[in-house]
Amino acid sequence: MSAPTLQEFQDQVSELLLRHRSLLDVLTKYSQSNASVNRAVAKSITECGCIELNARPQGFSEEMELDQAKQQSKSHMKGTLCENCLDIVRSELGKNVFYMSALCNLLDIRLEDVVARESDKCSTLGLFNMT
Template identity: 45%
Template sequence: MKDVIFDDFQNAVDECLLRHKSLLDIMTKLQESEGRINRAIAKSVTNCGCVEVAAKKQQIPNDNNIDMDTYKKYFNTHLEGNLCENCREVLEREIGNNLFYLTSLCNLLDLNLYDILLKEYNKISTLGKYTFR
């Protein structure tokens, strides 16, 4: 069932894309949408203040005998707070635009978005925490 949703979305994107059919247009619109996501996050910090960035050096122990689950606890997201409803709405819209152009790129290159997602899911399911991302 889920592959039907992905296929329907991919087909709908293909039907909606009119002006930006060129590979160069799609690549630059995808990059622009990524910039807009970053800008929306930055504005959540600098304009709204609903989230804060508290960045500092990651305090990772030098102990080679530490297990992966314990090691993971030492990493910090540097993010404090929660998105307010307005910032969440803006960010969801920008991520949606990004998905649109990512899907457009898949369409142009004859790639199936669901297959890509499934391959990535299988990879992280198989390797789990050992994917080291």
């Protein structure tokens, strides 16, 4: 079975969403699902321990070349998600994408267009995209 396209998924969400058709309901469920993703990742650190976090300053300087700055940047993470934590994080991310799709449906926005525009922006702006 192949993965559905973003449009197919968005259509599926539209058919399945019964209870939360209110924009305010979807906004709060989307926010809640985002918090659940954060919580699942945090629990993989604090309860399971499959990943560790050791955050320190990145050590960038004004004189650094872009390649050197890219090599200097770190995720601050050590280890990988165990199978149990991976399943939980995937599940929470799935709920988050579900409510993002529901929000797109209510606002008459195609999720494919959102991804395409963001991809174009990334291609155009490159490293400067999120600064």
